[in-house]
Amino acid sequence: MKVIYDKNYTVYFGTDVLNQLAQTLINKAYSHVFVLVDENTEKFCLPIVKPYLENFTVIKIESGERNKNLASAEMIWQCLQKNLANRNTVLLNLGGGVLSDLGGFCAATYKRGIDFINIPTTLLGMVDAAIGGKQGIDLNHYKNLIGLFKHPEQVFIYPHFISSLPNIEKTNGLAEIIKHALVDDKKLFEKLVTTHQIDFENMEKLIEKSAKIKIEIVNKDPHEKGLRKVLNFGHTIGHAVETFSLTNDSEPLKHGEAVAIGIICETYISYKLYNINDKDLERVVKFITANFNKYMPKWDTNELFKIMQNDKKNNNSNINFTLLKKIGKAVIDCNCSNELIIEALEFYKNQAYLN
Numbered sequence: 001m002k003v004i005y006d007k008n009y010t011v012y013f014g015t016d017v018l019n020q021l022a023q024t025l026i027n028k029a030y031s032h033v034f035v036l037v038d039e040n041t042e043k044f045c046l047p048i049v050k051p052y053l054e055n056f057t058v059i060k061i062e063s064g065e066r067n068k069n070l071a072s073a074e075m076i077w078q079c080l081q082k083n084l085a086n087r088n089t090v091l092l093n094l095g096g097g098v099l100s101d102l103g104g105f106c107a108a109t110y111k112r113g114i115d116f117i118n119i120p121t122t123l124l125g126m127v128d129a130a131i132g133g134k135q136g137i138d139l140n141h142y143k144n145l146i147g148l149f150k151h152p153e154q155v156f157i158y159p160h161f162i163s164s165l166p167n168i169e170k171t172n173g174l175a176e177i178i179k180h181a182l183v184d185d186k187k188l189f190e191k192l193v194t195t196h197q198i199d200f201e202n203m204e205k206l207i208e209k210s211a212k213i214k215i216e217i218v219n220k221d222p223h224e225k226g227l228r229k230v231l232n233f234g235h236t237i238g239h240a241v242e243t244f245s246l247t248n249d250s251e252p253l254k255h256g257e258a259v260a261i262g263i264i265c266e267t268y269i270s271y272k273l274y275n276i277n278d279k280d281l282e283r284v285v286k287f288i289t290a291n292f293n294k295y296m297p298k299w300d301t302n303e304l305f306k307i308m309q310n311d312k313k314n315n316n317s318n319i320n321f322t323l324l325k326k327i328g329k330a331v332i333d334c335n336c337s338n339e340l341i342i343e344a345l346e347f348y349k350n351q352a353y354l355n
């Protein structure tokens, strides 16, 4: 087992972290242990964790981004209250980013805050969502509009959970890994784009590396006053596309798929405004098109603009972007013309997928 971070809270990583989880629960002597699951993590992950838990109550919500909302939050609060959860209670979020965002939000607000522990079960959760202290829910499908900063008590990353993930969820997590490389680690970018095929069964080093990049950035700027904004690269257009898809597509895009589209568009904007060269743009596009499913956009550009204008990252009437100065170096608080944003969306449509 490795401890990959131990400042505000501890992030444990490895195949034997569940013993440490059991020890933590004993040491903390919680009066109640609740485990938040969805139908998939109940089936695939709870049986693995169960032997390390004593008395616990399961709270189950339906999987999917559409359930990261106030109705699910109320259901969780109600369940805590009906089971007489007091302030010496802990909520274990056993799932992907939807569960850690939602569970973290509910725990942080119930009785002004009870402890929560994240046990990420998706690749995206392990490298991103479960660490960093952002908790929240969507409102009217607008991403993460209601939320707060609150760190988990601890995080336990058990990489074997990945083996039961459907393929689409594996590639979903790749979006945040390539993002971490693009904003902070040129060497990791080179490694990713030259890897012929990602071996999802042997990803421990990559998960550890990627999680460390996020932890180090968040550690320097936990409340996103400056540096942490580099992690928003790909997410201005990504969140707009995700929100649009949630309300318009019968099979909505996954978060990572939307971010991958955002990364292509925002690398294009970076290429137009900064020193990204065309070869690097090409390599980003190639990596994403090789790994992600083809998505035929049916978006309405006016609607995407409306969503971007409502993005919580904006601090005036301009749409706020994080862009790339070069591979491995991001620049925050950028603006660009609406024409260039439209051009980037067109670039995605024409170059990336449809040719």
Ligand SMILES: NC(=O)c1ccc[n+]([C@@H]2O[C@H](COP(=O)([O-])OP(=O)(O)OC[C@H]3O[C@@H](n4cnc5c(N)ncnc54)[C@H](O)[C@@H]3O)[C@@H](O)[C@H]2O)c1
Binding pocket: 038, 039, 040, 041, 044, 045, 063, 064, 065, 068, 095, 096, 097, 098, 099, 101, 121, 122, 123, 124, 125, 128, 129, 130, 131, 132, 133, 134, 135, 143, 144, 161, 162, 164, 165, 166, 169, 172, 254, 255, 256
């Ligand atoms: N707080 C943050 O800093 C942060 C960062 C990035 C993303 N996010 C959020 O994370 C969310 C996306 O997270 P996600 O991609 O993990 O999605 P998710 O939580 O919806 O999980 C994806 C799917 O995989 C299933 N699943 C989870 N673990 C499994 C396992 N081991 N085996 C089989 N199936 C499993 C789930 O039931 C679900 O159907 C978005 O809401 C996004 O906004 C938050």
